[in-house]
Amino acid sequence: MTSSEHTGREAEIRARWNATTPGPWHVTVFDDVHAMNLVAVATVADTDASSEIIAATLVQAPRYVDVADGRWDENAEAIANAPSDIAYLLGQNALLEGQLAMAREIHKPETRYTPDDGETSYDTYADAAEISKITDIAPTQFEVCEHCGSIEMDAGATEYRDSLWPCDTARALGLGEGATGE
Numbered sequence: 001m002t003s004s005e006h007t008g009r010e011a012e013i014r015a016r017w018n019a020t021t022p023g024p025w026h027v028t029v030f031d032d033v034h035a036m037n038l039v040a041v042a043t044v045a046d047t048d049a050s051s052e053i054i055a056a057t058l059v060q061a062p063r064y065v066d067v068a069d070g071r072w073d074e075n076a077e078a079i080a081n082a083p084s085d086i087a088y089l090l091g092q093n094a095l096l097e098g099q100l101a102m103a104r105e106i107h108k109p110e111t112r113y114t115p116d117d118g119e120t121s122y123d124t125y126a127d128a129a130e131i132s133k134i135t136d137i138a139p140t141q142f143e144v145c146e147h148c149g150s151i152e153m154d155a156g157a158t159e160y161r162d163s164l165w166p167c168d169t170a171r172a173l174g175l176g177e178g179a180t181g182e
């Protein structure tokens, strides 16, 4: 799933839930002579008003709603908690998306130009071309992780080895070969 498909799906989920009857929702059990054991989800706790019922998972008299596996209580519990559960997960998702975006912003590709097959490299093609006049090797380009590359060079490395793009972190973030960091 691409990130735009993911965003679209998330917007659909939000729209669907924003359109529902406002919560909180409660599991409610009717136990009178008319309903017998009726398990429902309602906008008011312990209600017996049909106008406050969102969904019923068991209607015994007459037997309209009665799933064969008998999980009326569990199903009602899941439905009643769905609005707050979904809201929680959307919140968590937004938090994680934010953290991933920050990591992607830090670990992004940077193009380097080399006039000697990678022994030295420069920020620009023009700088590498100057040296090419001496080495007689046409400048070529390669990509490194901007962040990991600066760590590697600060540690005293003279050429990029461990920080070639995609770095391990970029790979873990799903930014593979050929990715442009978008």
Ligand SMILES: [Zn+2]
Pocket: 106, 107, 108, 145, 146, 147, 148, 149, 167, 168, 169, 170
């Ligand atoms: Zn990196």
